[in-house]
Amino acid sequence: xxxxxxxxxxxxxxxxxxxxxxxxxxxxxxxxxxxxxxxxxxxxxxxxxxxxxxxxxxxxxxxxxxxxxxxxxxxxxxxxxxxxxxxxxxxxxxxxxxxxxxxxxxxxxxxxxxxxxxxxxxxxxxxxxxxxxxxxxxxxxxxxxxxxxxxxxxxxxxxxxxxxxxxxxxxxxxxxxxxxxxxxxxxxxxxxxxxxxxxxxxxxxxxxxxxxxxxxxxxxxxxxxxxxxxxxxxxxxxxxxxxxxxxxxxxxxxxxxxxxxxxxxxxxxxxxxxxxxxxxxxxxxx
Numbered sequence: 001x002x003x004x005x006x007x008x009x010x011x012x013x014x015x016x017x018x019x020x021x022x023x024x025x026x027x028x029x030x031x032x033x034x035x036x037x038x039x040x041x042x043x044x045x046x047x048x049x050x051x052x053x054x055x056x057x058x059x060x061x062x063x064x065x066x067x068x069x070x071x072x073x074x075x076x077x078x079x080x081x082x083x084x085x086x087x088x089x090x091x092x093x094x095x096x097x098x099x100x101x102x103x104x105x106x107x108x109x110x111x112x113x114x115x116x117x118x119x120x121x122x123x124x125x126x127x128x129x130x131x132x133x134x135x136x137x138x139x140x141x142x143x144x145x146x147x148x149x150x151x152x153x154x155x156x157x158x159x160x161x162x163x164x165x166x167x168x169x170x171x172x173x174x175x176x177x178x179x180x181x182x183x184x185x186x187x188x189x190x191x192x193x194x195x196x197x198x199x200x201x202x203x204x205x206x207x208x209x210x211x212x213x214x215x216x217x218x219x220x221x222x223x224x225x226x227x228x229x230x231x232x233x234x235x236x237x238x239x240x241x242x243x244x245x246x247x248x249x250x251x252x253x254x255x256x257x258x259x260x261x262x263x264x265x266x267x268x269x270x271x272x273x274x275x276x277x278x279x280x281x282x283x284x285x286x
Contacts, residue, residue: 045134046134046135047132047133047134047135048133048134048135048136048137049080049082049135050070050072050080050082051132051133051134051152051154052082053068053070053084054068054152054153054196054199054200055067055068055069055070055153055154055155055196056068056196056197056200057193057194057196057197059193062090062091062092063088063089063090063091064088064089064090064091064193065086065087065088066086066087066088066089066125066155066193067086068084068085068086068155069084069085069086069087069125069155069156069157070082070083070084070154070155070156070157070160071083071084071085071156071157071159071160072156072160072164074160074163074164074167074168076168077164077168077169087125089119089123089125090119091186091189091190092186093119093120093121094117094118094119094182094185094186094189095118095119095120095182095185096117096118096177096178096180096182096185097115097116097117097118097177097178097180097184097185097188097189098115098116098117098118098124098175098176098177098178099113099115099175099176099178099217099243099246099251099252100113100114100115100116100126100161100162100173100174100175100176101113101173101174101176101239101240101242101243102114102165102169102171102172102173102174103171103172103174103240104171104240105171105172107240108240109238109239109240109241110238110239110240111214111239111240111242112128112130112165112213112239113213113214113217113239113242114126114127114128114129114161114213114217115127115188115192115217115220116158116161116162116175116281117185117188117189118185118281122279122281122282123281124157124158124281125155125156125157126154126155126156126157126158126160126161126162127153127154127155127189127192127196128153128154128155128156128161128213129151129152129153129154129212129213129216129217130152130153130154130206130213131144131149131150131151131152131206132149132150132151132152132206133149141208144206144207144208144212145207145208145209147205147206147207148205149205149206150203150204150205150206151199151203151204151205151206151211152199152206153192153195153196153199155196157281158280158281158284159275159280159281162175162267162271162284163271163275163280166267166268166271166272167268167271167272167275172266172268173266173267173268173271174243174262174265174266174267175265175267175284175285176243176246176252176253176254176261176265177252177253177254178246178251178252178253179250179251179252179253180251184224184225184226187224188220188221188224191220191223191224192220195216195220209237212239213239214236214239214242215236218230218232218236221251228249228250228251230245230246230249230251233245243262243265244258247261267284267285270283270284270286271284
């Protein structure tokens with residue numbers, strides 16, 4: 001006896017509906033899952049407020065617009081107000097280059113190094129190669145060996161970069177006048193700004209030994225130096241001795257014995273006295 005079309009059609013439609021229902025349930029589950037996980041995947045790092053922005057440079061002939069120059073007004077090393085501003089500088093007005101070394105007293109041979117550029121009219125801009133910290137993070141030597149931290153070029157005024165380390169971190173700060181012409185200082189400044197622009201597009205990781213504050217300064221020096229090249233040595237690996245290396249290579253403008261030159265370069269007392277002076281940079285160099 002043959003089955004009627006109606007009796008055969010109904011089970012077929014029920015089965016088809018069940019398959020469709022399972023498909024739509026699965027699709028809905030996937031959509032809900034994607035909606036739940038997307039914000040986690042796209043979440044940006046919560047940078048420390050003083051690391052929240054990246055400085056970039058916009059070149060227009062001799063004029064350069066620096067976007068996101070940093071100024072921190074410190075009450076303590078951890079308590080501060082940070083502001084960001086744009087600054088237009090004229091490359092033709094660069095006059096001097098200073099090498100800044102900040103030794104860490106508890107770790108002999110370990111130090112932070114940075115550069116300061118002097119413009120006509122006692123206007124100074126500092127460039128400091130550092131780790132880019134998230135909220136609650138601090139520098140860690142071992143983590144720095146594992147490419148844990150991003151590399152960051154901080155461009156800021158000296159009240160910020162030198163003032164913090166001399167007054168609030170309570171580290172010795174030495175500011176050495178470099179034996180560089182205005183043209184060499186300009187070439188170094190441009191080279192550092194171009195690297196900052198590149199890092200904004202193609203980030204790199206900091207490395208305690210190979211991609212740190214001092215190795216980057218050495219790269220910039222060797223990039224623009226015509227005669228004197230800085231060799232890789234233990235005094236680069238241990239930057240607490242890098243000022244002596246610079247002195248021995250004739251990169252520091254001083255005719256005094258090294259220890260006298262170093263003592264004359266220490267700015268802590270002046271930095272404290274003139275911490276609120278609008279002419280801070282000029283006064284610490286008196």
